[in-house]
Amino acid sequence: MYKFTICEENDIPWTQIESCSDSNIFHTRDWMKFLIVCKGLKPFVVRIHLDEKLIGFFIGYKFKKIGLNIIGSPFEGWTTSYQGICSLYSLNKKQRISIYKKLSEFCLKYCILLQFSDWNLDNQDVIGHFFNFNFQRSYYLDLSPDIDILFKSFKQKSCQYAIHKAQKLGVKIQVPEHLHEFAEEYYNELVDVFSKQGLTPTYSVDHVKYLLDNISPCHRILLEARHPETNICIATIIFIYHNHMAFYWGAASYRAYQKYCPNELLMFEAIKQMKEAGVSLLEMEGIRPYKEKYNPIQYSKPQVLVAKYPFVIPMKKFAKKTYYYIRNFKK
Secondary structure, three states: OEEEEEOOHHHOOHHHHHOOOOOOHHHOHHHHHHHHHHHOOEEEEEEEEEOOEEEEEEEEEEEEEOOEEEEEEOOOOOOOOOOEEEEOOOOOHHHHHHHHHHHHHHHOOOOOEEEEEOOOOOHHHHEOOEOOEEEEEEEEEEOOOOHHHHHHHOOHHHHHHHHHHHHHHOOEEEOOOOHHHHHHHHHHHHHHHHHOOOOOOOOOHHHHHHHHHHOOHHHEEEEEEEOOOOOOEEEEEEEEEEOOEEEEEEEEEOHHHHHHOHHHHHHHHHHHHHHHOOOOEEEOOOOOHHHHHHOOEEEEEEEEEEEOOOOHHHHHHHHHHHHHHHHHHOO
């Protein structure tokens, strides 16, 4: 029989949580600090016991929307991919689903809506067990092969050639010296990227600064590409990682310097650093045509929604649809 107890914010056993083999960067103390500072969220961390034996933790965050309590693990707008359960012992998918069904009942005592995404669940795992879910498509790269094999797997014309060209032109790849200057560079480039579509970034430059201030060097890879002659920054890239798994958090570049192919070289150099850090899987954050040049593997994972009342999920879907309608209308 499962038993759930909520951890007090000042008594969350982060060292134990981060030691779980299935924990990722979004299960860490660093990420908690980022979400608290950036989004004003309240940690909702639950100890999971099976017959008095501690077997794992649920990592979520509590917040209010129009006065209603919501628990996200994670939620939209957090630049956070997968949270949910991390386990002290190996759990099969049937056991995970069993825990989530009981955990959902527990969480709904404290909120009107629970939303979770667990990397260790596949779409077919939730069908028949939960009634409201979305399937989220994305790409990942298997980084376990040798770097030469990885390079040869990239598309020759659109990627291998671009990397060679950037190297030949003398594009310089380096680790930034000053975090906030790097954040400003990244954001200015991001504004340039969004302006092509008549849009503005979905988050502020402070959001980037909060990230860099709160994620320790052992959990992030930051690189910038500099012009071979003027030495100005022309492209930037950000990855975050923990254990064997890394996540593509963001990349940006000035359109005027695309002929130097800085993005492909940045990606290649970042992959080298990830491999050195022991990362074997890179999640690439969504489906975009420009990512296909790296020959990634496409996959789909479930985002599960559990509501206390029937009207809650339709209301959430309407609010999300309205947001994107207004955003596109502003174009």
